[in-house]
Amino acid sequence: MERLDFDLSAGEEATLARLDLSEAEKDRGFSLVASTWNIEDDRLEPGVSARGPRIIDFAPVLKYDLFPFAAVVDAVLEVGTKSMGIPVEIEYAVSEDGPDLAPVFYILQIKPLIQRSDKIVIDLGALVKGECLVASDRCMGNGRIHGVRDLVFIDPESWDRSDTETIAKEIASLNESIKAEGRYYALIGPGRWGTRDRWLGVPVSFAQISNAKAIVEADLPDFSVDSSLGSHFFHNVTAMNIGYFSAAYGSTSSFVDWDALASLPVHAKTAHCVHARTGDDIDISMDGRLGHGVIRIPTLQLTPDEKSDNIIDN
Structure with missing residues (x-):
């Protein structure tokens, strides 16, 4: 679902597409973030191999560690904090374009969290x-x-x-x-x-x-x-x-x-x-x-x- 015909001057959502789940499921990365509702057992099953309604809950990554997402985020935040001397915030993207379609974690932006100690009193x-x-x-x-x-x-x-x-x-x-x-x-x-x-x-x-x-x-x-x-x-x-x-x-x-x-x-x-x-x-x-x-x-x-x-x- 790559889009190469976007205009960045149109705003921050220029590179995003709003899709129904049925259409988004065609993307190979969909299985990383979706679970399936098992109607008979009344429970969610990670992934999209089963039949049933799809739910975006990131369970394959967050709960079942399909790839070490949480560990990567922790490591990036730790390195960023040590490098800048104060806590940082990051923006990132994940894409399956590594060897054998392995997920790749991309750091898009890293910046310090602004900490100001000025004590201003306004009556x-x-x-x-x-x-x-x-x-x-x-x-x-x-x-x-x-x-x-x-x-x-x-x-x-x-x-x-x-x-x-x-x-x-x-x-x-x-x-x-x-x-x-x-x-x-x-x-x-x-x-x-x-x-x-x-x-x-x-x-x-x-x-x-x-x-x-x-x-x-x-x-x-x-x-x-x-x-x-x-x-x-x-x-x-x-x-x-x-x-x-x-x-x-x-x-x-x-x-x-x-x-x-x-x-x-x-x-x-x-x-x-x-x-x-x-x-x-x-x-x-x-x-x-x-x-x-x-x-x-x-x-x-x-x-x-x-x-x-x-x-x-x-």
Whole structure:
């Protein structure tokens, strides 16, 4: 079932095929991961030699050690940890292309697990209106992100969930411009980032926001969806130590101050998005212990008349 006609720019699933089990069974590697349900005996039998419904449970490898998969993984993790000095994570593939069709374990990627000891304390109740762009009581990440002076945000006035595919292209273009300058940015917008359902948010690929150092998923009064926690896109984001902020509309401790964002100097603009650039570093701080996070510009202070109405008083 080799595929040689894929386009890697189409995303991380460009080389994958979604098949029914009946079709996948034609692949010679299927027997390594499947068991068969014995209806008469009411039990699972490893492999696919018997007749009956197929179940993907990896039992031939994990339980019956068809090849030493667990031992290989342990060895790779041990060598990686000793070499890098800290725990590592790996991505791998297994293919039956060794001598006599023996399984071969391929290491695709190995990288250290990020361990940051910074102890950041964020008191969401003490935040001053007009000084904070984003506050979140559901934040992932820990420490401070330095050297960011750019923000890309979707203008809530032009938000239309039917235009999310167009918005994704606009953000990709802004990302390329920022990347060409060797700069990084914080990304803010409604709904889910990286969703497959364009009605729930902006369906960007990770490559389209590759220079974002923090992403914010914000609710609007008439648009509220569950956050991206648990998605494959989300895990890619956290693995790269990109800060993740979720801001639920109506929360007393989470918000996006859209008025403050609109007051920032505009560097570039598209039909739906604004690229703002500041003269000072943006403070992106995350308390990984409590899940609190803030994005603010220390020198930003709106006048009382300019304070945003979408921040709810405690």
